[in-house]
Amino acid sequence: MNRDELATFLRARRARVTPADMGLPGGGSRRTPGLRRQEVAQLAGMSIDYYIRLEQGRGPHPSRQVLNALARALMLSQDERTHLFQLAGQPLDPPRIREDVPGSLLHLIAYLEEVPAYVLDARYDLRAWNPMATAIMGDLDTLPPERRNVIRWVFMSPDIADFFDDDEKGRFARASVADLRIAAGRYPEDRALQALVTEMLALSPQFAELWARHEVEVRREQRKRINHPVVGPIDTICQVMPVPDRDDLRLVLYTTEPGSPSHQALRELRQLTLSS
Template identity: 75%
Template sequence: MNRDLLADFLRSRRARLTPREAGLPSGERRRTPGLRRQEVAQLAGMSVDYYIRLEQARGPHPSRQVLNALSRALMLSQDERAHLFHLAGQALEQPGGTGRRRGDVPEGILHLVASLEEVPAYVLDAKYDVLAWNPLAGVVLQNLDEQSPQEQNAIRWVFSSPDIAERLGDQETSRFARAAVADLRAAAGRYPGDPGIQALVAEMLALSPEFAELWDRHEVEVRRDQRKVIHHPVVGDIHMTCQVLPVPDRDDLRLVIYTTEPGSPSHRAMRELRRLVLSS
């Protein structure tokens, strides 16, 4: 159980929830946004003193019943509820997951990535290291083959960029940055004490004010399928669907595949990019 992180998360979720959203009367003017501690305790059916101790990182180990009550009171999403349980040392069972933390990629997944010749495909671990990729993904993801293992990390690509403040004005970059940080925080809850995740977070907090600002929001959301646009200097913009697939029996790994609508300009652009890759 990480009492400090649990306390931070509870305070951040309480601050974002309005009385109206929680079904409470607004009453007199409030000095700070969000619910009061006594209101959260009332909604969760627990004593105010117990809840205050949780927010002050000095409370007892909360039971699953207490965590479920807090999830309902704070109107947490499914991902946020799982994060709350992880922080409290009450990890939820994940279908198909084993809780293992290894950097290797199963041989069958490597064969699958290599066989996907017409779409970019790569394997991502919990801290956003790209562990394996096919030739198209190597081109789309900034010439992966030419980068060191330290550089082959999607979060470093975004937040270590010298023009990050300007790039976050771009809707595509901003959406990815926010989603990646929320997903990384969820991973930090699933794997408490993981040295790789802790080191990456510490590095980014020291180097990037933009990362620090997003990290302090305590947003939690596991990465799933999403639309995105790849800006390529030769074939132009490619509109894609980013499919994020869990690797069976490896809850720390995900297979990411970029697909385009058949017959669309983006599909033709991707075929042209593949032709350029094969001819190089």
């Protein structure tokens, strides 16, 4: 159980919910935004003293019943609810991030000849990729392993502006941090993941600001515009799919609308990779 993170998460989520959201009267002076502690305790059906101890990081190990009640009281999304349970030590045995990629998955991305595809682990380390991923993201094969990390690339790469405009980068950065926070709660004993967070907090003010929001959301389908230096802008549908029986891995595919200029740009990029 990560008491400090659980306490911070509860405070952040409480500040987000307004009395009107829960059908409560909003009168009177409020020193902080959101619900009062007493209101959360009342909505969750627990004593105010018990809830205060949870927010102060000194409460007992909450039961699943208590966590479900808190999730309802704080109007948590499914992703946020999962994160809450993980911070509270449910399940008790944290999963482990593995570094191997199943052979069947390697075969799959190799067969996707016109679609950029790569495999990410929970630390956002690139574990495998096909030639089209290299064509759209740069020469991944020549990078040292520590630089094959999407979080470092988004927040620290000097050439990130060549790929995304500010708005696009902002959306991507926010989604990535919200997803990484879930991983940090799910794998609290993974030293490499915790070291990545510590590193980024020290080096990137943007990362630190986003991390402080305590937003949690699993990355799923997103639309991205990639500014490619050779074929121009490519409007992609970035599909992030969990790998069956491997919660620590995701398959990421960049597809385009059939027949669109972006589809033609990807085909042109494919021809360039064949001729190089």
